[in-house]
Amino acid sequence: MNQRTDLPRRRISLFDSTLRDGEQAPGNTMSPRQKLEIALAIEAVGVDVIEAGFPASSPAEFEATRLLSAGLCSARIATLNRALRDDVRVAIDAGGTARHRLQILATGSEMHLKHKRGIDRQEGVREVVDTLRYASSLGVEDLSLGVEDATRGSDELLQELIEESVTAGAKSVVLGDTTGCLLPGEYGSLIGKVRSWVGPAIAVSTHCHDDLGLSLANALAGIEAGADEVQATLAGIGERAGNTPLEELISVLTYKGAQLEVSTTAATEGLYRAFEVLSDAIGLTAPRNKAIFGTNAFATQAGIHLAGILRDPITYEYVEPARFGRPRILLVGRSSGRAVLRYVADRIDVPLDDAVIEEVYKEVANRTNGECTDLAGVRELILRHQAATTEAEPR
Template sequence: MSNERKSDLRRISIFDSTLRDGEQAPGNAMLPEQKLEIAMAIEALGVDVIETGFPSSSPADFAATKLIAESVTTARIATLNRAVREDVRLALEAGGTDDHHLQIMATGSETHLRFKRGISQSEAQAEVIDAIKYGKSLGAKHITLGVEDASRGSDALLRPLIEESLAAGADAVAFADTTGCATPDEYGAQVARVKSWMGDAILSTHCHEDLGLSLANALAGIQAGADEVQATLAGIGERAGNTSLEELIAVLTYKGEQFGARTTARAEGLYDAFQILRRSIGLQVPRNKAIFGVNAFATQAGIHQAGMLRDPITYEYIEPHRFGRERSMLVGRHSGRSILRFLFEQLELPMNDSVIDDLYEEYIANRTNGECVSMSELRGIITDKLSAGVSA
C-alpha cells in the first residue's frame, strides 16, 4: 500500500499494557529497572501510551511508574487504579498530571456487582464519579474509565456509567472483554453501541485470549469505531493473555486497508523488545507463535522449501526482516532433495544424482524425533564428505 493511501486511513492509537496486565500473570513479575528497560524499547516502536502498572499495589509499581514517567519522551504513560481516592493520589504523585492517562476501574457487569463487589449499580457508579472528580481536582489532564467485564454488562448498566463518567471529566473509555468470552460479532456490536454514546471521547479495546479471539475482537472493535487498542508484547497477561502487540502491528501493516485503519507504530524493533521482555521474566518461546515463535519464519518441509528456494513469496507472506527476524530453512526428514541440489549449486559443485541420493538417505531421510540441521551445517557436511573422497 502506498504511503498516500495509508495516510487516508484512520490512525489507531496503540496502548501497551505489557508492564501492567502482562506483569499480573503468574511468573511475570518485573523489577522497576527491568520495567524501565522494556518501556524504553516499547517507546522506540512508536506506541502512543505505555501502562506502567498499578502504583497503589506496591512500592515497586510506584517506583516503576515514577522512573518511566521521568524517562519517556514521546509516549505517554498510563496507570491502573481502583475507584479510591488514595489510589488516584498515589498514581498522580508517581506519574504526574500532564502526559499521564489515569485509568480508573469501574465495575462493568451485573455478575461482578453481585459476586465480586457485593454493591448496587448506583453505589458502583457513585464511587467512580467521585474518583474521576477527585483526579480532576488534583490536576489530571487525561482520565480513562476502565470498564471491567464490560462485555458481560447490560446496556442499562453501562450507558449511565459511561455517560456520567464522561460528564464528570473522563475523556476515554476502555471497554474490556475481561474474561475473553466475546466473539468478534458480539464485541463489535457492543463497541458500536458504546461509541454512539460517547461523542468525541476515545474508545479503547481491551481483549483477552481465553477463546483465542483477542486479536479478532480488537479488530472487530476497530471496524466498529474504536480509536485505540490495548495490547501486550507476545500477548502476555492474565490467564491466556491479551491482544498481542506484534500481531496487531502485523495486521495493520499488511491488512490495514481492509480494516480502514493504520498505525504509526513500527514493526522494526519488536523482536528486540521481545528479547528484553523474555530475558526479564524467563519467558519460554513457543515453536508456533506468530511473529515471535521459534518456527515463525522457519521451514523444513521439502515441498515448501522447493518453492521458497525459487522465491520466498511462495510460502512467506510476512517478511521476516520487517520484524527483526531471519528466514530459516532447516533440514529434517521432511526435507527433500531440492535443498541438496540448491547447496550443490551454491558450492559450485557438479550435480551427481547418485551422490545426492546417498546424502539424502544418510543425512535427511533417516532423521528422527524432529531433529534438524541448518543449511550451513548441511553445507559443511557436504564439503567434508566430498573432501574425504566422495566423488562428485
C-alpha cells in the first residue's frame, strides 16, 4: 500500500528532559555549565522545548535555569515545579516568564495521594489549581500540568484534576507513565480519553518510562491517539530504566512520518554530536547494540550481510548512518566469510590465489577473543600475507 506524502501532517512538538529527568538517574549529575553546553547541542537538533531542571530544589538547578534562559535562542525552556507558590516564584526568578514553560507537578493516582502525599483527592486538586492561578497572576502564559503516575489513576480523579487545571490556566497536559507499566494500546487509550476531555485547544504530551522496554512504543501510541508532544531524553537516560529515547523518536518521525501523518522540525544530523557532548559530561557509554548511538548500530561483519552491503547498502540498511553523522563500519571477523577478502583484494589491485585467501581467513577466524578487523586492517593483512608468499616463491 502506497503512503500519501502530499497530505497535511500534524506537527509533533519535541520536549527534551535530558537535563532534568535524565539527571535524576544515579551517576548522571551535570554542572550548570555542562547543562548549558548540552542544551545548546540539543537546541541545534531543532527540539522545541528543553527542560532546564527543578530550580527550587538547589542553587545549581537555579543557576542552570538562569543560564539556559539567557543562552538558548530558538528552544523554549521548561522547569518542573511542585504545586507550591514558592516554587513558582523561584522558577520565575531563575527563568523569567517569556519563553518559559512552568510545569506544575500534580499527583495523578489514588495510590500516590494515599501512600506518598497523605492527602485526599480534593486537596490534590486544590493545590494544583491554586498554584496555576497564582502563576498566571504573575504573568506566566505557558503553564503546563504534569500529571505524575497518571497511568495508575482513576478516570474520575484524572478528569477532575485535568479539567479544573485547564480552567485555571493550564495550556498543556503531560500524562506520566511514571512506572512504565502500560502497554501501548492502554497508553494510547488514555491519551485519546484525555484528548476528548480537553478538546483541540489544549496540548497533550506524553512522558513514558522504559521499565518494560515500551517507552518509545507507548509514545508512538500516544501520537497515534492524538498527542501533540513527546517528552524524551538523549539515549533514553532517566529514572530507573530511563525514558523515551529522543534519537529513536526523531528517527521514527523522520522515516515513518508520512505513515503516521505527522511531522517534526528536528533534524537527525546533530543528534550524535549532542550525544557526544552528553557522554563527555557524565561518562555515558551506549550499549553496543543501541539504536542510532550504539557502536554496532551501523556496523556489519556477517558474511551474507557484508556481501549485500558491498553491492548496495540498501540491502541491509534502512536507517542511513550518514543521516546521523555516523560512518558505515564494515568489519571482518569469524562470521565474515571469504568473499569480503576477495573484495578488499580487488579494491587494492592485489591478485590473490585461494591459498593466500585461506591463510588470511584462518588468521581472522581463529582469533579467540572474537576481535574484528576493519577493511583497512584487512588490507594490511592481505598485503602482509601476499608479501610473505612472494618471498617464499623460488627465484
